[in-house]
Amino acid sequence: DVTSLTPQATGSADERGDALTPFDAVTHYNNYYEFSADKQAVARLARDFQVRPWVVEIGGLVHKPHTIGIEDLLRAFSLEERIYRLRCVEGWSMVIPWLGFPLHRLLERAEPMGSARFVRFVALYDPEQMPGQKNPLFPWPYTEGLRLDEALHDLTILAVGLYGQMLLPQNGAPLRLVVPWKYGFKSIKAIVRIELTEEQPATLWSTVAPQEYGFYANVNPEVPHPRWSQATERRIGENERRPTLPFNGYAEQVASLYQGMDLSVYY
Amino acid sequence: MARVLARKAVEPRAWLLWVHGLGVAPLVFFGIGFWRGMYWINPLQVAIQRSGDAAVLLLLASLACTPLSWVRGWAWFVRWRRPLGLYAFAYALAHVVLYAGVDYAWNWGWLGAEFREKPYLWFGAAAFLILSILAVTSLRRIQRRLGWRWKVLHRLVYASALLVLVHLVLVVKGDALRLRGDVWKPWLVGAGVGVLLGGRLLRMAWKSMKRRL
Numbered sequence: 001d002v003t004s005l006t007p008q009a010t011g012s013a014d015e016r017g018d019a020l021t022p023f024d025a026v027t028h029y030n031n032y033y034e035f036s037a038d039k040q041a042v043a044r045l046a047r048d049f050q051v052r053p054w055v056v057e058i059g060g061l062v063h064k065p066h067t068i069g070i071e072d073l074l075r076a077f078s079l080e081e082r083i084y085r086l087r088c089v090e091g092w093s094m095v096i097p098w099l100g101f102p103l104h105r106l107l108e109r110a111e112p113m114g115s116a117r118f119v120r121f122v123a124l125y126d127p128e129q130m131p132g133q134k135n136p137l138f139p140w141p142y143t144e145g146l147r148l149d150e151a152l153h154d155l156t157i158l159a160v161g162l163y164g165q166m167l168l169p170q171n172g173a174p175l176r177l178v179v180p181w182k183y184g185f186k187s188i189k190a191i192v193r194i195e196l197t198e199e200q201p202a203t204l205w206s207t208v209a210p211q212e213y214g215f216y217a218n219v220n221p222e223v224p225h226p227r228w229s230q231a232t233e234r235r236i237g238e239n240e241r242r243p244t245l246p247f248n249g250y251a252e253q254v255a256s257l258y259q260g261m262d263l264s265v266y267y
Numbered sequence: 268m269a270r271v272l273a274r275k276a277v278e279p280r281a282w283l284l285w286v287h288g289l290g291v292a293p294l295v296f297f298g299i300g301f302w303r304g305m306y307w308i309n310p311l312q313v314a315i316q317r318s319g320d321a322a323v324l325l326l327l328a329s330l331a332c333t334p335l336s337w338v339r340g341w342a343w344f345v346r347w348r349r350p351l352g353l354y355a356f357a358y359a360l361a362h363v364v365l366y367a368g369v370d371y372a373w374n375w376g377w378l379g380a381e382f383r384e385k386p387y388l389w390f391g392a393a394a395f396l397i398l399s400i401l402a403v404t405s406l407r408r409i410q411r412r413l414g415w416r417w418k419v420l421h422r423l424v425y426a427s428a429l430l431v432l433v434h435l436v437l438v439v440k441g442d443a444l445r446l447r448g449d450v451w452k453p454w455l456v457g458a459g460v461g462v463l464l465g466g467r468l469l470r471m472a473w474k475s476m477k478r479r480l
Contacts, residue, residue, distance in 0.1 A: 025308045040305050137447055137450060138447070138448065208448040209440075209447065227387065227437070231380060234312075236309060
């Protein structure tokens with residue numbers, strides 16, 4: 001039982017000196033609509049979620065399409081701790097010590113074709129285990145996407161754990177994406193398929209409300225959202241709002257990906 | 268006649284207890300949830316949402332009193348209108364104070380930017396303004412002084428409900444009109460407002476027709 005282990009991260013703060021969000025908050029405040037729209041109900045509803053056996057399919061425009069079981073995946077890639085800020089589009093944020101590996105390692109193994117320009121991610125569809133998927137108002141399964149250069153960026157990781165232990169179901173076990181400069185909903189959970197495509201893939205939230213959720217969804221205090229402030233945010237555990245940083249504080253590493261793009265158009 | 272009188276006596280003698288029970292219930296539920304540690308991670312987000320929900324529910328409850336009072340023997344429901352409306356206003360006030368005062372710490376720069384960007388705030392603010400006016404003019408002294416104008420003024424409560432409905436349509440995660448996303452709340456409230464306002468309009472039409480006949 002992983003929950004009985006003491007959560008241990010090797011670091012205690014991110015590169016800006018922001019302290020880690022407590023383990024209990026990270027594991028009990030989850031935006032995971034497959035289970036519930038109530039963030040504090042997800043941990044309970046996901047308790048019995050089966051994360052084994054689990055197979056991930058890598059396909060589409062690659063020379064070596066293949067499927068890989070989660071155990072083989074864990075053996076094939078050395079895990080590293082990455083302490084990232086997570087900024088939710090709802091205006092709250094956390095600092096989380098993820099355990100994972102850069103997505104580009106997996107993609108390079110599959111050898112993307114020259115025609116591949118985007119990566120499409122698909123999450124598990126299993127309404128029996130994920131009661132929220134019985135809600136017909138969402139186009140299940142959850143899908144997300146990245147431009148290939150974003151997917152290959154070293155900051156983009158596939159996470160299998162946090163706080164030094166395997167992911168709990170509520171955090172997207174057994175395999176999830178983490179893209180720290182984008183709003184949290186881009187970081188799709190419980191991935192079963194990764195597919196390289198030529199066309200920009202449709203994503204769940206941009207299908208639900210395209211005027212609010214763009215494909216890029218880069219954290220950007222300059223581009224307002226019709227509901228929540230994107231200029232400021234509330235760090236979980238803090239009482240005062242703090243200004244939101246462009247690209248969630250990773251501008252130095254990723255701003256060049258978007259050179260010449262009007263980010264208020266490509267939001 | 269005797270039967271009507273007998274029915275009238277059915278009004279629960281502890282009617283104030285019922286009304287205050289309804290009014291305080293959302294706060295009690297929130298308190299229990301809070302005490303059980305269900306909201307500790309981001310209590311403010313929950314408190315803002317729940318106070319808004321409570322305001323809408325009590326506003327609908329207050330609007331339901333008039334149609335309920337048409338039922339023979341239930342005329343006493345009219346007396347529930349004012350306290351329930353005042354409770355709705357109290358939750359709306361909490362909603363506004365939690366949002367602007369606690370979350371945004373009365374930071375007018377931040378709030379100004381929010382208001383420039385987000386139309387849902389305009390509708391919410393307009394609804395709150397109406398509820399505030401109605402709350403102040405619900406004082407018996409002012410009520411008496413306004414006379415027939417009071418009745419006209421307090422019909423604005425329907426405008427307030429419609430503004431709240433637009434506020435909800437704009438504030439939910441998804442696209443309420445295209446039935447996509449987490450959009451059940453505006454549809455539920457829309458149905459409620461539709462039935463209550465529609466009922467009153469139908470009755471008005473019916474009565475004016477009967478007068479003409």
